[in-house]
Amino acid sequence: MRKNLPKTDVVIVGMGAAGGVAALPLTNAGLKVIGIEAGGWLSSRDFAPDELRNGARNWPQSVQKAANEAPTVRASSDVKAMQGGHPMMNAVGGTTMHYWAQSWRLNPWDFKVVSETRARYGADRIPIDSTVEDWPFGYEELEPFYDKVELAVGISGQAGNVRGKINRSGNIFEGERQSEYPMQPLRSSPFTDLMGEAAHRLDWNPFQGPAAITSELYDGRPPCQYHGFCNKGGCHVQAKSSTAFTTIPKAIDSGNLDVVTYARVTDVVTDHNGKVMGVDYVRGNEEFFQPAGVVLMASYAYENVRLLQLSKSRAFPDGLSNNSGQVGKHYLSHHQGSPVIALFPHDLHNWYGLPAQGVAIDNWADDNFDHAGLNFIGGANLWAHTDRKPISAAKMSTFGRSRNWGSDWKRFVMENADRTNTAYIQKTTLPYEGNYLDLDPTVKDKMGYPVTRITARYRENEKLIAEFSQDKMEQWYREAGAIDIIRTGLGDLMGASTHAYGGTRMGDNSETNVVDRWGFSHEAPNLGVLGASVMGTSGARNPTLTVQALAWRTAEHLVTNWRSITG
Amino acid sequence: MPVKNSNEKNKKISSKNQFDSSRRNLLKSVGVVGAAVGAGAARPQIIAQDSLETSPISREALEVLTAEEAETLESVCDCLIPSDEHGPGAREARAVHYIDKSLASHNKDARESYMLSLEAIDKHAKKTRGQPFYRLNLDYQNSILLAVQNDKVPGCSPSGSEFFNIVRNHTIDGTFCDPYYGGNQNFVGWDMLKYPGVRLGASESDVAQGAALEPNHQSAYDIDTYTKAASNNATNQSRGEDNA
Numbered sequence: 151m152r153k154n155l156p157k158t159d160v161v162i163v164g165m166g167a168a169g170g171v172a173a174l175p176l177t178n179a180g181l182k183v184i185g186i187e188a189g190g191w192l193s194s195r196d197f198a199p200d201e202l203r204n205g206a207r208n209w210p211q212s213v214q215k216a217a218n219e220a221p222t223v224r225a226s227s228d229v230k231a232m233q234g235g236h237p238m239m240n241a242v243g244g245t246t247m248h249y250w251a252q253s254w255r256l257n258p259w260d261f262k263v264v265s266e267t268r269a270r271y272g273a274d275r276i277p278i279d280s281t282v283e284d285w286p287f288g289y290e291e292l293e294p295f296y297d298k299v300e301l302a303v304g305i306s307g308q309a310g311n312v313r314g315k316i317n318r319s320g321n322i323f324e325g326e327r328q329s330e331y332p333m334q335p336l337r338s339s340p341f342t343d344l345m346g347e348a349a350h351r352l353d354w355n356p357f358q359g360p361a362a363i364t365s366e367l368y369d370g371r372p373p374c375q376y377h378g379f380c381n382k383g384g385c386h387v388q389a390k391s392s393t394a395f396t397t398i399p400k401a402i403d404s405g406n407l408d409v410v411t412y413a414r415v416t417d418v419v420t421d422h423n424g425k426v427m428g429v430d431y432v433r434g435n436e437e438f439f440q441p442a443g444v445v446l447m448a449s450y451a452y453e454n455v456r457l458l459q460l461s462k463s464r465a466f467p468d469g470l471s472n473n474s475g476q477v478g479k480h481y482l483s484h485h486q487g488s489p490v491i492a493l494f495p496h497d498l499h500n501w502y503g504l505p506a507q508g509v510a511i512d513n514w515a516d517d518n519f520d521h522a523g524l525n526f527i528g529g530a531n532l533w534a535h536t537d538r539k540p541i542s543a544a545k546m547s548t549f550g551r552s553r554n555w556g557s558d559w560k561r562f563v564m565e566n567a568d569r570t571n572t573a574y575i576q577k578t579t580l581p582y583e584g585n586y587l588d589l590d591p592t593v594k595d596k597m598g599y600p601v602t603r604i605t606a607r608y609r610e611n612e613k614l615i616a617e618f619s620q621d622k623m624e625q626w627y628r629e630a631g632a633i634d635i636i637r638t639g640l641g642d643l644m645g646a647s648t649h650a651y652g653g654t655r656m657g658d659n660s661e662t663n664v665v666d667r668w669g670f671s672h673e674a675p676n677l678g679v680l681g682a683s684v685m686g687t688s689g690a691r692n693p694t695l696t697v698q699a700l701a702w703r704t705a706e707h708l709v710t711n712w713r714s715i716t717g
Numbered sequence: 718m719p720v721k722n723s724n725e726k727n728k729k730i731s732s733k734n735q736f737d738s739s740r741r742n743l744l745k746s747v748g749v750v751g752a753a754v755g756a757g758a759a760r761p762q763i764i765a766q767d768s769l770e771t772s773p774i775s776r777e778a779l780e781v782l783t784a785e786e787a788e789t790l791e792s793v794c795d796c797l798i799p800s801d802e803h804g805p806g807a808r809e810a811r812a813v814h815y816i817d818k819s820l821a822s823h824n825k826d827a828r829e830s831y832m833l834s835l836e837a838i839d840k841h842a843k844k845t846r847g848q849p850f851y852r853l854n855l856d857y858q859n860s861i862l863l864a865v866q867n868d869k870v871p872g873c874s875p876s877g878s879e880f881f882n883i884v885r886n887h888t889i890d891g892t893f894c895d896p897y898y899g900g901n902q903n904f905v906g907w908d909m910l911k912y913p914g915v916r917l918g919a920s921e922s923d924v925a926q927g928a929a930l931e932p933n934h935q936s937a938y939d940i941d942t943y944t945k946a947a948s949n950n951a952t953n954q955s956r957g958e959d960n961a
Contacts, residue, residue, distance in 0.1 A: 194942070195942060198938065198940075199937045200915075200938075201893075206894075207823055340925060340927075375919070376918065376924070377915075386942060499924050499926075501930075540907055540910050541889060543912075544892070554885070555796065555798070555885060557799050559798075560798055560801070563910065564909055567912070568911070568928065
């Protein structure tokens with residue numbers, strides 16, 4: 151029996167990076183919010199410094215709902231999709247519990263890829279099969295919301311452009327900011343100093359990247375302890391600014407947020423006119439209907455798309471908000487593959503430190519350099535970071551210097567355990583015809599619902615950026631003294647990723663986009679979508695802060711326009 | 718067996734720096750903004766390692782493997798990460814003990830692969846060298862393991878090269894994991910890599926020392942934040958006093 155619950159103002163599906171942020175402005179405005187979360191609450195005690203459990207065995211993801219509904223993946227529609235893993239986790243706070251916490255603003259170019267490319271290089275430079283559009287607004291529109299989120303969540307970093315004043319310790323290529331970061335950047339390390347000095351010698355502009363990690367006492371939370379178990383691990387002192395430790399507790403303190411844990415939304419319910427009425431969810435063996443004035447979808451890109459596609463009704467026979475056939479389109483996942491691995495002739499002192507403690511190069515990202523003589527648009531952010539653990543050190547490549555076992559191998563790892571480093575290179579990725587998400591025709595989750603099927607591959611533009619950025623990264627490592635370099639393949643398959651975008655793209659044109667410039671459905675006005683599924687471009691950097699700024703903006707818009715949206 | 722007396726390797730380690738009590742409270746709080754604590758308080762308290770007491774090998778239970786499988790596997794692990802003139806290897810780390818335990822839990826899907834492949838390796842040893850694998854000298858063992866890696870030993874499952882990758886991964890896990898899981902005993906794996914150990918914080922000076930930083934030889938689960946006792950303040954405090 152489905153139990154009908156009392157109506158609430160807003161239901162947020164998913165209490166992660168996006169939903170966890172949106173809850174705060176909504177509840178501060180007095181709206182009653184129910185957050186429905188597939189995972190539960192985790193505590194500091196859950197984050198032991200344990201590489202085997204967290205890293206090798208993937209504990210944060212492996213025991214979760216997401217793992218039961220991992221997408222299937224294929225490069226193109228003529229091959230069978232195979233199920234892989236799911237990169238995200240379920241918990242109050244979502245993947246902000248164990249993410250690297252790099253917290254970037256997008257570059258202004260990322261909002262205007264089409265118009266800027268046309269103006270500077272000509273229309274024929276946009277890949278012919280790309281469905282990329284300009285965002286419905288520019289960086290300036292989102293700037294105040296970046297600012298609010300940086301303050302509310304707690305971001306550390308070095309500004310490079312505050313109201314037009316350039317600071318060369320920060321990112322000189324960033325869009326103009328109104329304020330400094332609320333906290334100074336994380337400290338540097340012997341290795342990031344080494345890389346920073348090398349970049350200076352190349353006349354590049356190194357800087358310490360921004361992180362949702364405290365570098366000083368902030369809002370009652372202690373500073374980062376640099377113990378080195380950030381990657382796939384939560385923070386034992388709450389220095390990582392997960393929404394579970396920042397915005398969500400504050401929203402709960404307002405008295406206006408209830409979080410329902412271990413609950414799985416199965417349907418967004420609409421009436422005959424296409425108005426959203428609420429959500430059905432399952433908790434254990436009980437079924438509930440939670441009526442709401444507004445529903446905000448805030449699960450991960452794959453699950454946002456999937457839940458819309460599963461929510462079929464008389465008004466939306468092909469899935470909610472999909473009467474224009476745009477749900478699942480314009481999908482892309484960030485090209486983060488094709489790393490460069492370097493071997494140094496000395497120890498790097500990286501046993502302690504975290505992925506967000508890194509030095510960045512933006513000289514080759516976005517449109518920060520002249521592409522006139524090049525055959526691609528966009529670029530890559532280069533990131534050299536600390537983070538070394540024994541198991542992963544022992545599993546490193548031997549650079550062809552020994553076979554991968556036995557006495558020679560043992561000598562190699564004994565000497566080089568702290569001497570290699572793998573760069574993180576995030577590359578502009580575009581949406582294309584033929585890259586999309588739909589429901590898998592055969593693979594189902596444990597409840598019997600089809601999982602998401604990813605059909606997507608990287609195209610020429612991404613591969614050219616990958617090769618170009620590997621050249622730059624190799625140059626950087628060699629300048630810093632690397633004696634050997636491995637460059638791994640550029641890859642083709644655009645698989646399940648922690649940086650998944652599109653599927654419910656935001657734009658003014660309702661024929662090519664699912665949500666409007668405010669994040670509300672073009673077809674079901676009291677349905678909002680939060681998360682990178684609304685983003686039409688990736689930029690060359692981690693999406694979370696942009697997701698959070700957009701979520702805050704959508705929430706404020708809802709507060710201001712409550713009557714028209716729910717009317 | 719080259720395992721040292723357990724008394725000498727499990728030294729009691731105590732911390733010079735006590736946990737700040739407000740920090741201790743913060744660590745226990747969930748989703749709530751905690752007390753104001755500065756960076757200076759961020760030193761872990763380290764408790765005695767009684768829980769790491771290592772049993773002599775003769776007293777290890779086999780949870781999944783048969784005695785014969787364990788013997789073959791022990792030799793395989795020894796080929797992969799040998800005990801040699803450069804120090805102890807997978808044997809001293811008790812990688813086999815780790816793998817056996819893991820086959821009952823996280824790695825249970827690999828059980829069949831071990832069963833069939835270890836049998837195939839042993840058969841191959843008897844057929845080509847007239848002895849069980851574990852009795853062969855290291856050169857013969859290495860050549861058979863190389864043949865496994867190159868898919869030249871029949872009967873391995875899912876294939877020789879795949880089994881090789883599985884057992885190599887698990888041997889590394891068992892040699893370099895937190896000792897809680899039954900491997901990396903006496904921290905031989907971490908010492909091999911000059912990893913100074915898990916700790917709750919690393920200062921700039923800790924980092925600057927690199928491999929020269931004194932290894933602290935503790936399991937994550939020796940740190941009282943992660944012990945069951947952490948939920949019991951009274952127990953915590955009495956432990957703190959014991960180790961002051």
